[in-house]
Amino acid sequence: MAPLGVSLLGTTAAHAAFSPDGMDFYVDSATMGPIKSRVFRAADGNTNRVVYALDGERARDDDNGWEINTDVAHALTAANINVVMPVGGQSSWYADWKSPSTFLGVPAGTAAVQSGSGVTQALSGGPGKSYTYKWETFLSQELPNALRDRLGFSSTRNGIFGLSMSGGSALMLAAFHPSQFAYAGSLSGALDLSLPGMRDAIRVAMVDAGGYNVDALAGPKDLTWQHLDPFQFAPKLKANGTRMFISAGSGLPASTDAITTSTIQAMGIEAVALVGTKAFQSRWSALGGGNVVYDFPAVGVHNWRNWESELGRMLPDLSANIG
Known part of the structure; x- marks a missing residue:
């Protein structure tokens, strides 16, 4: 099985970084310190x-x-949608972890040299x-409260979406914080x-992505x-009436995807995402769930070009079901 997330952000980029239309919005987390988000205001204000x-x-x-x-x-x-883009959270799964990420009790920061190697980064x-x-606490409490108090943003009937690692995170936040999130989208998520x-x-x-230990996130039998x-908490989404958009590509590259090592890796990772997404679809059907739009394009690998295209397909449904 191809590791989910390996070379995730090394795939084809669609546009250059940084837009002057966005604003830096800092919020203090009680545990993590100051966290930056990028906020883009809706055209109609x-x-x-x-x-x-x-x-x-x-x-x-x-x-x-x-x-x-x-x-x-x-x-x-x-x-006419306000966009909040939290910054950071490498390998976090946007979750509340049980402890800091360490390996064998060795304190982080003991590596003499930091490099692209995950093994080295494990000690950095x-x-x-x-x-x-x-x-999870930051996204469901500290950030929405600050957006409400400082910008007047609504903290109810919001939407949330993510890709790969965060596809399931978006569904998790909607499942456990239904008054905040009425809409959730997963693009190539681990469902x-x-x-x-x-x-x-x-x-x-x-x-590989920063040198993090999954056991510090949660043990395999932990309730966390x-x-x-998403396969386990699907009944909560049904009970909440959460509107969803769920997609995964076939793993076949588009004609615009050059056949490189990154593309080949992205093909394998997307195939894994598709299997999990289809499993979730079967679970949802068995629960008698509705209120969801699926999209399984005939071509699409684990890269930003695919996710940007899927966002375009999700946008009309998202727009109709928030606020």
Whole structure:
């Protein structure tokens, strides 16, 4: 099984980084310190239509991958939607972890040299290593409260979407915080963490993407692990009446995808995402669930070009079901 998230953000970028239309919005997290988000205001100036755009496994600390690699912020604001792009959270799964990420009790920051090697990064410092990641708390309490108090943004009937690592995170936040999130979108997400080999694949991906230990996130039998698994918490989404958009590509490259090592990796990762997404679809059907739009394009690999296209397909439904 291809590790989910390996080379995730090394695939084809659609646009240049940083848009001057966005504003830096800092909010203090009680556990993680100051966290930056990028906020893009709706074209018509409303404050009741809000969507959160979550980043992937290799989330950077300068800007959100959606801004770095796509132009979706402008598509959303043109549709009169306010966009909130949290920055950071590498390998976090946007979850509340049980402890800081360490290996064998060795404190983070003891590596003499930092490099691109996940093994080296496992002993290096970084976000979530000297402190415990508390991203679910930040996204469901601290950030929306600050957006409400300082910008007047509504903290009810918001939308949220993510890709790969954060596809399931978007569904998790909607499942457990239904008054905040009425809409959730998963693009190439990991939607069945119970699949054979899935935890091992996530372990490898987290080591590769910053040197993180999945056991610090949650043990395999912890309730927290089930809390992160859309296959397990699907009944909550049904009970909440959450509107969803769920997609995964076939793993076949588009004609615009050059056949490189990154593309070949992206093909394998997308195939894994498709299996999990189809498993979730079967689970949803067995529950008698509706209120969901599926999209399974005939071509599409694990890259930003695919996710930007899927966002375009999701946008009309998102716009009709928030605020």
